[in-house]
Amino acid sequence: MTRLGLAAVLWLAAAVPAAAQYPERPVTLICPFPAGGAMDMVARNLGEAMKKTFPKPVVVVNRPGAAGTIGNAEVVQARPDGYTIGISAVAVLTVQPHLTDLPYKGPDTYAPIIKLVNLAIVLAVRSDAPWKSARDLLGAAKASPGKLRVSTPGVGTILHLNLEDLKTRAGVDLTHVPFAGNAEALPALLGGHVEASMVHPSEILPHVQAGKARVLLAFEPKRLALYPDAPTARELGFEITNGVYYLLIAPKGTPPAAVQALHDAARRAQADPAFVAMARTRGFDIDYLGPEGMAAQLRESFRNNEELVKRLGLRK
Amino acid sequence: MGPLEGLAFGLGIAVTPVNLLACFVGVLIGTIVGVLPGIGPVGAMALLLPSTFALNPATGLIMLAGIYYGSMYGGSTTSILVNVPGEAASVVTAIDGYQMARKGRAGAALTVSAAGSFVAGTVGVFGIVLLGTWLADLALRFGPPEYFALTVTGLMVLSRLSGGSVLQAFLMVGLGLAIGTVGMEPISGVRRFTFGSIQLSQGIELVPVIMGLYGVAEILVLAEQGMKTGAISKVRLRDLFPTRAEWRQSSAPIARGSVVGFLTGLVPGPSTVLATFIAYALERRVSTTPERFGTGAIEGVAGPEAANNGATAGAMVPLLSLGIPFSPATAILLGAFVIHGLTPGPLLVSQRPEVFWGVVASMYIGNLMLLVLNLPLVGVFVSVLRMPQHVLSTMVLLLCLVGAYSLNNSMLDLWVLVGFGLFGWLLRKLAIDPSPLIVALVLGPLMEKTLRQSLFMTRGNVLDIVTRPLTLGLLLVGVLVLAGPPLARRLRRPR
Incomplete structure (x- = not known):
């Protein structure tokens, strides 16, 4: 299938002289979060893996700031020639536009690759916490409304939206304490300044392994291999399966041949052993959708999150 | 494995030829980015992070960590020689270091800086080894309310760093706090004072403000004075080393700076910068001759220069013991761990002892290398002053611009640099000290964030915040430090 795609690209390339040259110079991949973070890790490993099949280097440039919106805006406003693309995440693309005015809105204002x-x-708690299960925790929250504090890495993150969704659906009052990223929230959990934390599986893993923390609930369609004892929210009767996903985007109007070439190289990179190993240690599930499928999922996330943002009154 | 056995085991790993080389490359790059104004450790580490892909984990980490603490050695060089901080944590060094240089004591100041950094690095390594786990647990007892109290106390104590007019200091603090609110508020994402500009929503960064207020402003002042090269100190080679009296004056400040710096490293945020301010304020307070500060007191160089290196060691504690980075530089180190499939945290020391102890032990070796590297370089650096003023200034200005851009690849940071350069020049004309602004810009955002988090935690109950024992204790310390000396004077006077 990919070989067929490649053949099609080659044929197209031969037919259209202008596209024949793509890529004739390195491609800039803008990462809207700082070097060393989770998204940077994916971007750099992807760039390394793409080198093996993409004729020119893919150079990662960090453009952090304002919850990823600055770097993302730069991608969207770049010249659509296939030489500036970006890595992005669901919250940057489908939550932030509902919170503030940005140069991008829905998935039709950029090109998903x-x-x-x-x-x-x-959802995790300290291992010395009295609640052995999510039901215990929710029961305790019902008994003393507002007493339990739950951290998130910030207002408007998917982790925050899931927490608010859980509060509504379970009918409990939990005190939300937002931090600026989980590097700040985890010390607060371990030090007992909040009772529970909304985290990604890999962030809490070293503390679970050290016997300091326990995972109570997973917001996934299926139980996680890493924490098989933690039930899903769905099992408890709450249909909350929002996860975070990363994707590549290009400015709207990027030549389809360039999008295709980038897509093909990234698709192959997803199967690269080094990339697969990185994903495993970092707790990422490699998942594939092509440009159309990605656009469809983004449209759905965009609609759902608009609703959530409105319901929670997050738009100032 | 006990801590000292571990350190010995780590030394065995750190002295393998490839790791020694990695350590040397790291500290050399660190020294260079420290010396070059504007380009700081975070930018250099981010740039070199991908190159560690090819190395084995311990080797890569040894190199990156070397850049981090190595930059603290180099940072003092330009502060002392040309009154332009080599990086953010050397601003305070310029106050007395540059005055020393003007009196022909540049060599002494540079030597004391290197020696102080070395002592602090050594204290830091042993601090990590012997107290690491205990300190990490202590750091966890600091929640948002405790950090809020810490920042309030810090602001009270540090806002009048170099004496001078109270009113001016308060104005500068207010301005610094205001500047700190620009951009996207980090926990709820509200954009403030951005006037609809997406660029401004990233906020105003500390480093370009510092490089503008001190570096660019200094160059503007020099340009205005014309080519009076004679104003810059002539350094004779025999003045390179401190006198016996200077060593004596520096030893206690170095010891205090090492401890204060190491502990400050446990505070989230730009702790190396904060550590230098605390060390300077402390030296001024304990000195029997505080009036010498600002005119070339060697204590004002020794304390802060030890403190910033101590802080890099302190900042390694939460990273190595908890796997949680408290500062931008250690966040990049975390990234380097992860690149190699390692998860730093409580189990690192038992699961991958060769990495944990190798890195810790390499810090000691690296500090030794830095001392050996920097002492002979003192003479080389001092000879930079013989360069024609217009060439030197142009180079420094260019480096400031490159360094500011390298932070976030952002044009905004360049405009901030230029804007604050002009503002800094204006302040020099008015003889107003901008350091309270820097203190407020370091502490303000942390203070606001932790206050808001505390209020979230207590659902708006202020009393719950100030009655936590640690919070109350910290606030009392601040009040005592501020009100103590004047009260004592008043009590003594009636006699």
Whole structure:
């Protein structure tokens, strides 16, 4: 299938002289979060893996700031020639536009290239906490409304939206304490300044392994291999399966041949052993959707999150 | 494995030829980015992070960590020689270091800086080894309310760093706090003072403000004075080393700076910058001759220069013991761990002892290398002053611009640099000290964030925040430090 795609690209390339040259110089991949973070890790590993089949280097440039919206805006506003693309995440693309005015809105204002990975969300407590299960925790929250504090890595993150969704559906009052990223929230959980935390599986893993923390609930369609004892929200009767996903995007109007070439190289990179190994240790599930499939999922996320943002009154 | 056995085991790993080389490359790059104004450790580490892909984990981490603490050695060089901080954590060094240089004591200041950094690095390594786990647990007891109290106390104590007019200091603090609110508020995402500009929503970064206020402003002042090269100190080679009296004056400040810096490293945020301010304020307070500060007191160089290196060691504690980075530089180190499939955290030391102990032990070796590397370089650096003023200034200005851009690849940071350069020049004309602005810009965002988190935690109950024992204790310390000396004077006076 991919070989057929490649053949099609080659044929197209031969037919159209202008496209024949793509890529004639390195491609800039803008990562809207700082070097060393989770998304940077995916971007750099992807760039390395793409080198093996993409004729020119894919150079990662970090353009952090304002919850990823600055780097993302730069991608969307770049010249649509296939030489500036971006890595992005569901919240940057489908939550932030509902919170503020940005140069991009729905998925028709940019060109999705490929879905890369999913990142699950779980609810964790300290291991010396009295609640052995999510039901215990929710029961305790019902008994003393507002007493239990739950951290998120920030207002408007998918982790926050899931928490608010859980509160509504379970009819409990939990005190939400937002931090600026989970690197700040985890010390607060471990130090007992909040009772529970919304985190990604890999973030809490070292503390679970060290016997300091326990995962109670997973916001996924299926139980996680990493935490098989933690039920899904669905099992408890709450249909909350929102995860985080990363994808590649290009500015709207990027030549289809360029999008296709980038897509094909990234698709092959997803199967690269080094990329697969990185994904496993970092708790990412490699997941694939092509440009159309990705656009469809983004449209759905965009609609759902608009509703959530409105219901929670997050738009100032 | 006990801590000291571990350190010995780590030394065995760190002295393998490839790791020694990695350590040397790291500290050399660190020294260079430290010396070059504007380009700081975070930018250099981010740039070199991908190159560690090819190395084995311990080797890659040894190199990156070397850049981090190595930059603290180099940072003092330009502060002392040309009054332009080599990186953000060397601003305070310029106050007395540059005055020393003007009196022909540049060599002494540079030597004391290197020696102080070395002592602090050594204290730091042993701090990590012997107290790491205990300190990490202590850091966890600091929740948002405790950090809020810490920042309030810090602001009270540090806002009048170099004396001068109270009113001016308060104005500068207010301005610094205001500047700190620009951009996207980090926990709820509200955009403030951005005037609809997406660029401004990233906020105003500390580093371009510092490089503008101190670096660019200094160059503007020099340009205005014309080509009076004679104003810059002539350094004779025999003045390179500190006198016996200077060593004596520096030893206690170095010891205090090492401890204070190491502990400050446990505070989230730009702790190396904060550590230098605390160390300077402390030296001024304990000195029997505080009036010498600002005119070339060697204590004002020794304390802060030890403190910033101590802080890099302290910042390694939460990373190595909890796997949680408290500062931008350690966040990049975390990235380097992860690239190699390692998860730093409580289990790192038992699962991958060769990485944990190798990195820790390499820090000691790296500090030794830095000392050996920097002492002979003092003479080389001092000879930079013989360069024609217009060439040197142009180079420094260019480096400031490159360094500011390298932070976030952002044009906004360049405009901030230029804008604050002009503002800094204006302040120099008015003889207003901008350091309270920097203190407020370091502490303000942390203070606001932790206050808001505390209020989220207590659902708006202020009393719940200030009655936590640690919070109350920290606030009392602030009040005592501020009100203590004047009260004591008043009590003594009636006699």
